[in-house]
Amino acid sequence: xxxxxxxxxxxxxxxxxxAGLQYTVQITVVAAIGGTVxxxxxxxxxxxxxxxxxxxxxxxxxLMRSIPLLLVIFWFYFLVPVIIQSITGxxxxxxxxxxxxxxITFIMFEAAYFCEIMRAGIQSIPKGQAGAAFALxxxxxxxxxxxxxxxxxxxxxxxxxxQTIILFQDVxxxxxxxxxxxxxxxxxxxxxxxxxxEMYLFVAVVYLVLCSILxxxxxxxxxxxxxxx
Amino acid sequence: xxxGIFVEQVPDGDGPWWQSxxxxxxxxxxxxxxxxxxxxxxxxxxxxxxxxxxxxMVRLASAYxxxxxxxxxxxxxxxxxFVVPGAIPPVKRWVVSADPVTYQLLTAVVCLGLFTxxRLAEQVRAGIQSLSRGQRNAGYALGLSQVQTYRYVLLPMxxxxxxxxxxxxxxxxxxxxxxxxSIGLTELFFRTREMGExxxxxxxxxxxATVIYAVIAFASNRAMALVERKVAxxxxxxxxx
Numbered sequence: 001x002x003x004x005x006x007x008x009x010x011x012x013x014x015x016x017x018x019a020g021l022q023y024t025v026q027i028t029v030v031a032a033i034g035g036t037v038x039x040x041x042x043x044x045x046x047x048x049x050x051x052x053x054x055x056x057x058x059x060x061x062x063l064m065r066s067i068p069l070l071l072v073i074f075w076f077y078f079l080v081p082v083i084i085q086s087i088t089g090x091x092x093x094x095x096x097x098x099x100x101x102x103x104i105t106f107i108m109f110e111a112a113y114f115c116e117i118m119r120a121g122i123q124s125i126p127k128g129q130a131g132a133a134f135a136l137x138x139x140x141x142x143x144x145x146x147x148x149x150x151x152x153x154x155x156x157x158x159x160x161x162x163q164t165i166i167l168f169q170d171v172x173x174x175x176x177x178x179x180x181x182x183x184x185x186x187x188x189x190x191x192x193x194x195x196x197x198e199m200y201l202f203v204a205v206v207y208l209v210l211c212s213i214l215x216x217x218x219x220x221x222x223x224x225x226x227x228x229x
Numbered sequence: 230x231x232x233g234i235f236v237e238q239v240p241d242g243d244g245p246w247w248q249s250x251x252x253x254x255x256x257x258x259x260x261x262x263x264x265x266x267x268x269x270x271x272x273x274x275x276x277x278x279x280x281x282x283x284x285x286m287v288r289l290a291s292a293y294x295x296x297x298x299x300x301x302x303x304x305x306x307x308x309x310x311f312v313v314p315g316a317i318p319p320v321k322r323w324v325v326s327a328d329p330v331t332y333q334l335l336t337a338v339v340c341l342g343l344f345t346x347x348r349l350a351e352q353v354r355a356g357i358q359s360l361s362r363g364q365r366n367a368g369y370a371l372g373l374s375q376v377q378t379y380r381y382v383l384l385p386m387x388x389x390x391x392x393x394x395x396x397x398x399x400x401x402x403x404x405x406x407x408x409x410x411s412i413g414l415t416e417l418f419f420r421t422r423e424m425g426e427x428x429x430x431x432x433x434x435x436x437x438a439t440v441i442y443a444v445i446a447f448a449s450n451r452a453m454a455l456v457e458r459k460v461a462x463x464x465x466x467x468x469x470x
Contacts (some may be wrong), residue, residue: 005316066400067445068407068441070418073440078431169301176303176411181274183304190311200307204300211299 039114267342276353
């Protein structure tokens, strides 16, 4: 039945496809770090006693979470040049390309998801902790930085990492903007050499192995850092 | 911003752009509904299998969940759409003879259904495991078989408990249908892109899609909240009044 498959194709095109995987990993790492930073700020804004700030942050998060990632990717692809133009006052929108706008897209998109995780993390800290920090004379920012956030971050670390694994998979959607990420590289090779079966099977297996290892690692970590209460 | 674009005719189409988007929305909802049925049935079976006392069932169900959760959705789409017919000649013969739209719809429903089933299975398992052991034992003590215990004791409780996470899974499914654009299914995102490309009115097209998706998300959220109140078990935390 399967006679004309040529898995040697994978070996021949490996450097090109691996460069794609490297791009995917880069986006994942940058977006995870950026998303955590912005997500934490968003979470603090959502929990703020300043109503307009809380409403604005909540609106942003809910909007991001209710539309498909694919739509967000295309929105930013068209919007980022226009926004940069309006900031710099240039005559025409800068040509930044899908490869680079994807970094901004994923940071902004993941911030919404990381926000909800960090919000849960902050809310899981007993009220007494914040009270104790204020009693020690710490202001809002020091008490957040030294007391609340370290604990919230520790409690939520497994969830943050699980979300990062999902992010790692979601980056594959940029291939629909012709970006040469892991899936994009495989698609280009597959179409050029008509080796669709081999290339996509390879991609699937690599994702399966990497994500399984990462999930297993997260599970181990979770068991290790769990605080016995 | 020019909202007049929505009543302009689609070049070589029949009808204005708003109708094109509406037909895309129909496909999105159709695929979501069919995939949800597949996911609900399969996810329930797999989720239950993971909580039984038969090791082979637990292992098989866990393997399913791991397989479908660790491969990106778009790659799964490509596997079903390109790899399965490419590797299995009888499927290829059928695909060549089949209507392309039927094949796209079938691929989308199977792909999204199996993908979402893995997620639902996790929720169903979590729901069953959140029940106290006494519930299962009480079922057995009454002389119910294992199947009957699940049917009459465990599942009616578990489903009620997991309604909130099921709501987010349903919303995820609706959002995920946009990925079917990659295999050419003419759902809402496909129509949105098409409108942007052909009219260069990206703002209007994407804006309309954003509003539609946000409304769907809000509506399904409200609908599920209604269901949640209807079936709430008295005496549990989170039971509204």
